[in-house]
Amino acid sequence: MPMIRIDVTQGRTPEDLAAVSKAIHAAVVGEYRIPEGDYFHVVTEHPRGQVVALDAGLGFERSDGVVMIQVFTQRGRSGEAKAALFAAIARELQGVGVAGEDVFIGYVENGAEDWSFGFGRAQYSTGELATPDTRNAS
Template sequence: MLMIRIDVAEGRTPAGLAALSRAIHVAAVQGYRIPEGDYFHVMTEHPCGQIVALDAGLGFGRSDAVVMIQAFTQRGRSGEAKAALFAAIARELRAVGVAGEDVFIGYSENGAEGWSFGFGRARYSTGELAVPGAGEAP
């Protein structure tokens, strides 16, 4: 289970926004073996100048086409799995025209108790939903 927030500057077409979302989802399905139907994305467009993404001292610049991604998921995946996901997202976004330097990803984890998928029920905690990857670390 991944919940993804995607922030971009205004100016992309609806098809372009859909392509960004789909590229990120494809990377997640392939990299983390989440079900195709576990597709939870929130996309927000911002007026020009409302996204600031400097180089953090890494020596490269970003364009106004930066894609800021926040991934929220359950803890338990290895550092290697996370790095592979980041690389897959960058690769899939490159295929839809996003330069590597314009891909910025933040990653946050919590436990099964931190999710409700409707009606205010913590279905992982109650056992109504199986905890993804329980017993295995993709």
């Protein structure tokens, strides 16, 4: 049940933003085999100049169409599973017109006790929700 933050520069249509979100969700569902309904995304648009993503010394240029993605999820997935997710996200985004060099992903892990889905309760910790088994995800 990852939560995804997506930051982009203003200028995309609402339909384009929805397509970006859906593409990322498709990658997460496909790679981590989460339920389709576990869809928690925050899409934020920023004025030009407020999203900065240089090449980090890799020798390529990004466009102003960069999509910065933060994946917040429970710890326990392997490096191979994370790499597969990164590749799937880039592949899905390419299908909606986002170039590979414009895909930037940060991955943040935490524990079951770090989630509340409402009412101020940590439902994984209280047993109201079953803790996802991250070992079976790719």
